[in-house]
Amino acid sequence: TSLFERARQFKDNADAANTVRTYSVGWRHFLMWCEAQSPCLQAMPAPPEIVALYLTAESEHCKVSTLRSRLSAINRAHREAGHETPGRSVVVQQVFKGIRRTKGVAPRQATPIVATDLRAIVETIPDSTLGLRDRALLLLGFHGAFRRSEIVALDVGDVTETKEGLRVIVRRSKTDQEGEGLEKGILFQADPSVCPVRALRAWKEVVGENAGPLFRAVSRHGKVSLSRLTDRA
Numbered sequence: 001t002s003l004f005e006r007a008r009q010f011k012d013n014a015d016a017a018n019t020v021r022t023y024s025v026g027w028r029h030f031l032m033w034c035e036a037q038s039p040c041l042q043a044m045p046a047p048p049e050i051v052a053l054y055l056t057a058e059s060e061h062c063k064v065s066t067l068r069s070r071l072s073a074i075n076r077a078h079r080e081a082g083h084e085t086p087g088r089s090v091v092v093q094q095v096f097k098g099i100r101r102t103k104g105v106a107p108r109q110a111t112p113i114v115a116t117d118l119r120a121i122v123e124t125i126p127d128s129t130l131g132l133r134d135r136a137l138l139l140l141g142f143h144g145a146f147r148r149s150e151i152v153a154l155d156v157g158d159v160t161e162t163k164e165g166l167r168v169i170v171r172r173s174k175t176d177q178e179g180e181g182l183e184k185g186i187l188f189q190a191d192p193s194v195c196p197v198r199a200l201r202a203w204k205e206v207v208g209e210n211a212g213p214l215f216r217a218v219s220r221h222g223k224v225s226l227s228r229l230t231d232r233a
Contacts, residue, residue, distance in 0.1 A: 026073025048089035129222040136203035139196035148231040154214040
């Protein structure tokens with residue numbers, strides 16, 4: 001592998017796949033909007049006034065967070081092409097600031113699950129292969145406060161049972177972009193019905209392996225796949 005190829009690989013790995021995909025979608029949307037105008041507007045390099053008009057038009061049906069993501073995509077495309085980023089211009093900054101003040105930026109906060117809710121949920125899960133997996137996944141996720149991407153990324157070897165409970169190694173998370181990893185300790189619970197240690201022990205007996213993904217797809221017939229469960233599942 002040449003130095004140029006290695007440099008390109010490092011550059012490609014600078015951002016997470018989801019980030020790259022988001023930038024690509026945002027830039028493509030801006031291009032389509034410019035092409036749909038009459039007459040067709042210049043997208044690269046885009047005059048700041050054009051970007052300001054785009055943000056104004058999209059503010060009618062987009063959240064502020066979506067507009068911020070689209071503007072980041074536009075800026076990134078210009079930066080990679082060697083042009084000035086439109087988002088640094090006064091007109092774009094002022095328009096975006098006005099949109100934020102008008103639409104508001106208060107985040108939607110999901111209602112958290114409390115222990116009583118969790119117990120009620122777990123009680124509805126059957127004692128099937130799929131149920132054993134889901135019970136372990138929910139209880140481990142709840143007591144460890146894991147993101148969904150973190151919990152599906154766990155391998156069998158990342159979770160070790162101790163006298164106190166579980167020691168979980170998170171090798172990569174959204175808040176650990178450099179991949180340094182971190183450890184979480186999860187304790188036994190007095191109530192066996194909501195104990196993540198007991199639930200995970202039962203699921204690992206089904207998996208029956210010392211390596212590979214911890215949480216896997218399960219067919220409707222109860223067959224455990226070798227493939228990793230996705231965060232969308």
